Amino acid sequence: MTITKPASGEDSGSSAQQERRKRILDATYALASEGGFDAVQMRAVADQADVALGTLYRYFPSKIHLLVSALQREFESAVDRLNAKAIPGDTAADRVIHVLKRLTRGMQGDPQLTEALTRAFMFADASVANEIHGVGMSMTAIVTHAMHGGVPTDEDITDEDIAIARVIGDVWLSALVGWVTGRSTANETAAHMDTAVRLVLR
Template identity: 70%
Template structure:
């Protein structure tokens, strides 16, 4: 497959191009919700989004690029919700777990979509590094805000960012376990509770 990157919103110069990208991602998410990873076929995405197949490939060079970009948009939506009001919790652990549990529950309500997005993330290679980076940055941003260690509103430290990244990696691994049937929804929460406490150095 091509190693060209997906076009980002910043690279789309017109409102029509941004609307086209939105329709493509909407179609992708709708198809994935109905049938999971295998249901997302580039030709069907193009037809449902009402764009030419060649246009779709200019926006997203492969199915993996497309689905990882859809995962990023799901995280953008989750981020918008968490930023719309204060995150509940007296401690870092409580706030981080609130964000993780809210996001996890949202994904688990649509198992077909979650299976598609998670499989794409697992299958992604170096050609999808920019899309993976966007996903990682969104998740890190949500978690550092939940940690809330900058009372003055300043930027998180390098250590805080590193902790948030590790928490995000553990959460994604736990989500993979749920998608593949190796763990239950409760197992995901339990694993994250232990990991977050250890990484944030909070005692039981």
């Protein structure tokens, strides 16, 4: 099964516009990795991406739009990686846990970036609905792919599968917030997700 990614700004517009958007998001990643949420200032992003500040605001109306779009791209990249290989595990729970642990370890490996992306997601309001929807669709795609092990066609994914994936995605994001805010350790986050996934998919 191939996961269909939600449409994003990177899939539309001229090649020059796509390249400009990529440079902006690359600059956002670099600044966030160096200094977290506070380091991502719109003028600094514009300077590093070599675009005018007004151009940056035409692409992303606010810092929150920018960081949530970066989170969406992070998840879209995970979708691409999942499409490229089989997922190990004998059960749906085993496969989902494997994927979420890999995703979590990757994000925990860059704590400043993860802090910035997660804080932006927490602060987002209704004006960022499209970007939030894109994040949710990618997360649902990641989980449903793992549930089925990459075997069925898109038509085989049921409404119940999607509902389960959304619940797991919400729990995972909540667990990530707990780690970012220091309420839980990396091991506690992994254990929490293991328990949650096995309860939902038992």
